[in-house]
Amino acid sequence: MAFDAVVVGAGFAGLYMLYRLRDLGLTARVYEAGGGVGGTWYWNRYPGARCDVESMQYSFSFSEELDQQWDWSEKYAPQPEILAYANHIADRFDLRRHIVLNTRVTAATFDETANCWCIETDRGDQVKAKFCIMAVGCLSATNHPAFAGREHFRGPIYHTGEWPHEGVDFTGLRVGVIGTGSSAVQSIPIIAQQAAALTVFQRTATYSVPAWNEKLTPEYRKAIKADYPALRAKARARPTGFYFPFNMQPALDVPPEERERQYEEAWKRGGLPFLGAYGDLLFEKAANDTIADFARRKIRSIVKDAATAELLCPSNVFGCKRLCVDTGYFETYNLPHVRLVDVSKMPIERFTPLGIEVNGTEYPLDAVVCATGFAAMTGSFDKIRITGRNGLTLAEKWRAGPRAYLGVASAGFPNLFTITGPGSPSVLASMIQAIEQHVDWMMDCIAHMRDIGASTIEPIEKYEDEWIEHVNEVSKVSLRSTCSSWYVGANIPGRPRVFMPYIGGFPVYVQKCNEVMTNGFEGFAIGGSNAKNEAPRVRLTERWRAPLDIEVISPAAIAARRVPVV
Ligand code: N01
Numbered sequence: 001m002a003f004d005a006v007v008v009g010a011g012f013a014g015l016y017m018l019y020r021l022r023d024l025g026l027t028a029r030v031y032e033a034g035g036g037v038g039g040t041w042y043w044n045r046y047p048g049a050r051c052d053v054e055s056m057q058y059s060f061s062f063s064e065e066l067d068q069q070w071d072w073s074e075k076y077a078p079q080p081e082i083l084a085y086a087n088h089i090a091d092r093f094d095l096r097r098h099i100v101l102n103t104r105v106t107a108a109t110f111d112e113t114a115n116c117w118c119i120e121t122d123r124g125d126q127v128k129a130k131f132c133i134m135a136v137g138c139l140s141a142t143n144h145p146a147f148a149g150r151e152h153f154r155g156p157i158y159h160t161g162e163w164p165h166e167g168v169d170f171t172g173l174r175v176g177v178i179g180t181g182s183s184a185v186q187s188i189p190i191i192a193q194q195a196a197a198l199t200v201f202q203r204t205a206t207y208s209v210p211a212w213n214e215k216l217t218p219e220y221r222k223a224i225k226a227d228y229p230a231l232r233a234k235a236r237a238r239p240t241g242f243y244f245p246f247n248m249q250p251a252l253d254v255p256p257e258e259r260e261r262q263y264e265e266a267w268k269r270g271g272l273p274f275l276g277a278y279g280d281l282l283f284e285k286a287a288n289d290t291i292a293d294f295a296r297r298k299i300r301s302i303v304k305d306a307a308t309a310e311l312l313c314p315s316n317v318f319g320c321k322r323l324c325v326d327t328g329y330f331e332t333y334n335l336p337h338v339r340l341v342d343v344s345k346m347p348i349e350r351f352t353p354l355g356i357e358v359n360g361t362e363y364p365l366d367a368v369v370c371a372t373g374f375a376a377m378t379g380s381f382d383k384i385r386i387t388g389r390n391g392l393t394l395a396e397k398w399r400a401g402p403r404a405y406l407g408v409a410s411a412g413f414p415n416l417f418t419i420t421g422p423g424s425p426s427v428l429a430s431m432i433q434a435i436e437q438h439v440d441w442m443m444d445c446i447a448h449m450r451d452i453g454a455s456t457i458e459p460i461e462k463y464e465d466e467w468i469e470h471v472n473e474v475s476k477v478s479l480r481s482t483c484s485s486w487y488v489g490a491n492i493p494g495r496p497r498v499f500m501p502y503i504g505g506f507p508v509y510v511q512k513c514n515e516v517m518t519n520g521f522e523g524f525a526i527g528g529s530n531a532k533n534e535a536p537r538v539r540l541t542e543r544w545r546a547p548l549d550i551e552v553i554s555p556a557a558i559a560a561r562r563v564p565v566v
Contacts, residue, residue, distance in 0.1 A: 011039015
């Protein structure tokens with residue numbers, strides 16, 4: 001069986017890609033390992049899961065009609081509602097008949113003679129496609145640390161990213177949670193409401209800002225919908241790809257009392273925009289120290305037990321690891337049945353049949369939740385044997401760190417596209433905006449290839465190398481590169497330490513993508529008899545031409561402009 005395109009994954013990226021492919025009249029098949037669409041929102045059903053970009057912005061922008069008709073119920077939508085939205089997209093745009101569920105792609109091999117991809121699945125499918133599009137997600141491959149004795153534990157062990165669909169009832173149980181990242185911070189307060197006893201094993205203390213989540217009123221929704229395109233345009237022009245007011249002033253330019261007032265106000269607004277209180281918080285350590293100090297004082301003011309409060313106070317750069325957004329996280333440690341165990345110096349030694357042992361002490365548990373995160377950015381690629389030209393696999397090529405031009409494609413792997421791939425803003429932007437921009441760029445490319453009768457497109461290594469060098473250079477400008485986060489692969493032993501997403505800001509990146517296209521796919525080799533490096537005539541990417549005031553794409557320019565990225 002042959003298709004114009006095979007798409008791997010039916011999360012938001014796969015769904016939108018499929019919609020666009022069908023819109024262009026191309027044949028396409030989507031393979032999805034899960035039993036339903038929705039990707040990350042299909043798998044992450046842990047208690048308290050919700051987005052931390054405001055719902056009215058954490059949604060597709062390509063259909064004004066969809067924007068007008070869909071109603072979000074809360075400021076930050078809960079997981080079931082986001083999953084319902086993904087299902088609505090699949091139904092509304094008649095996508096389901098092209099999606100094969102419960103089927104994992106195991107291999108994709110480029111046939112250099114026929115210029116097509118041969119795709120294999122764990123259910124024995126073997127199909128061919130001109131284009132192979134990876135919509136595999138940035139945070140999808142779960143991290144299961146190799147804890148000794150895990151198999152001997154008598155109770156269930158859950159992972160937040162693979163939560164049972166029927167839910168879990170912790171009533172009356174002694175529960176252990178490993179990890180204190182976003183998934184833990186969201187789930188701990190809810191698990192604590194059910195469990196008889198909750199023990200949290202913390203390796204690195206986390207900064208978290210209150211969400212102040214609330215129901216959205218019809219008046220609020222109506223006001224946004226009155227000019228939704230304006231909000232979308234403002235969002236696209238922001239480094240994060242979503243809109244919130246931020247203050248470009250340097251933190252140390254104002255007296256301490258003024259700064260305190262500003263932080264208090266930002267705290268009251270809550271959420272990720274807290275990082276926008278000043279323009280240089282992720283660039284100047286002295287500025288960052290002021291917000292870190294404020295956040296630690298907040299923790300101390302919330303948590304009553306002084307020793308627990310100190311353990312909960314992070315010492316690293318504020319916002320260096322992904323900032324968490326919570327509802328009652330620190331307050332949970334005031335409950336008498338909740339305790340915190342520090343595993344920063346003495347790691348978890350082993351699971352025993354009855355619990356977890358740390359530093360010679362056994363903590364008795366009936367169930368364990370691993371909120372231990374993901375092999376971010378590249379983990380999902382590692383699960384598929386992807387073979388390009390000359391038998392080179394993507395895993396071999398990316399052994400020392402991922403290499404992709406603009407994060408959309410990798411040299412030696414023709415006609416293979418990577419939606420929100422490493423080297424693009426992806427996880428540093430609002431994911432759905434990042435997905436839409438990538439898909440629109442890829443579709444302009446695919447349409448152009450069809451129009452000129454081209455057979456292949458692939459990055460030229462020199463341009464790819466230059467892009468990766470730029471991605472690295474820009475990352476050094478930010479304090480984000482200074483800690484052991486999943487952004488640099490440091491959460492998992494043995495992974496190469498490379499800053500993977502592009503931190504130069506969403507509009508800067510969009511501008512670069514637009515330039516590459518306007519210059520006739522500069523940096524790409526186009527193969528085929530009528531192949532030409534020229535700009536496409538009709539462009540979906542036109543809608544990404546937000547008014548940008550950033551002309552020069554260089555680390556110095558970005559540093560000078562203090563691009564705050566949350
Ligand atoms: O994973 P994480 P996550 N022993 O990697 C700890 C997005 N997301 O699933 O920090 C003990 O952040 C680890 O410790 P350390 C969001 O982008 C979004 O929570 O490595 N502990 C850490 O505390 C987020 O950033 C939303 O020292 C171990 C935790 O496990 C990303 O997904 C909600 C350990 C893992 O935290 C990932 O979040 C949820 C070990 N061996 C997630 N190994 C929203 O939109 C790991 N840890 C709101």
